[in-house]
Amino acid sequence: MTRDVVKYYANCRAKLTATLGDGVSSVALTPDIWSGNAKEDYFSVVAHFINSDWQLEKRIIGLRLIDVSHSGENIAEHLLYVLEEYALADKVFAFTLDNASANSNTVERLTPGLSAYVGELFLHQHCACHIINLIVKCGLKRLKPYLEAFITAISFLNSSNQRIAAYKSYCISTGARPRKFGLDMKVRWNSTYLMLKHVIPYKSTFSVFLQTHYPRGQGDPIFLTETHWYVGEKILEFLELFYDSTVALSGVYYSTSPLILERYLGP
Structure with a gap:
């Protein structure tokens, strides 16, 4: 096997x-x-290109263990190795990376040798989804x-199978x-949107x-007040715009750059 x-x-x-060598410019x-x-880190490289049949393709061309510091020098070395393996050094149209300083340093190191196709001005494209995430x-x-x-x-509901069963019976x-x-997850803000999207309809x-099962002392306020639910609904409305934008900009089989320009400049 x-x-x-x-x-x-x-x-x-x-x-x-063969595909990248013959029919891809x-x-x-x-x-x-x-x-x-x-707890091991892996360096991945995804290539987006238009094949000889004028179809947009996405292929993983590199997935390797990176057991050194994530400095610009080391990232550039690993990326250059992948490009040399597939003979793509003179075909690079653009890099899309997030806004980490190491990534900017990576592009600075690679630009002199990889700017033959498009030049240096537009070689580094900052990831729009990462910018949305920071905002x-x-x-x-x-x-x-x-x-x-x-x-x-x-968390109180999910911490006990008996509570989950009791809530299911009540519903x-x-x-x-x-x-x-x-x-939600701290490293994925869109999980906060999904958490609120699922729980608010069950207000x-x-x-x-919660009023009947959550332990409260005498005179203690209700745990989730009307104010909490009202603010939760407003947060959900706030996050929906960014969530929809992230989904649109995470497309695979269509170009996303025009979508960014349209959102910034208008139709």
Whole structure:
């Protein structure tokens, strides 16, 4: 099985090398670094190009372990190795990276040798989705107390299978469709949007369930007040615009640069 997998990989890589060599005049690259479950970092390179049939394609051309610091020098070295493997050094149309300083340093190091196709001016494209992420995370810091109330309430529900079953039974008894609520993740702001999107329609059932099950001392206020729900609805409206923009700009089989220009400059 090992030999068959290696043979299959070699054949696929040979076909991809032939495709990139003969029918492709330029490529746009998206390098990134991902962390695995074993706390190991992997350097990935995705190539976007138009094939000989005028179809837009996206292929992973590099996925390697990077066990050195994520400096501009090391990233540039790993990226250059991938480009030399597929003979793409003179076909690079643009790099799309996030706004980390190491990425800017990477492009500065590579630009002199990789700007033959398009020149130096537009070689580095900053990731619009990462910019949106920075904007939203900055805004959410001011709304943290209201979000923490929802996070605590959902954590209370999800911390016990008995509570989850009890809430499901209550929803059924009231004619509401039962569902589970996921928590947000600090590294993904769009998960905050999805958390609010799922829980706010269940305001009536969830509020009653919390009042009857969440332990409160005598005279303590209701955990999720009307103010919390009102602000939660407004936060949801605020995040929806950015969420829709992120989804649109995360497209794979269509060009996203014109969408950025349209949103900034207008139709």
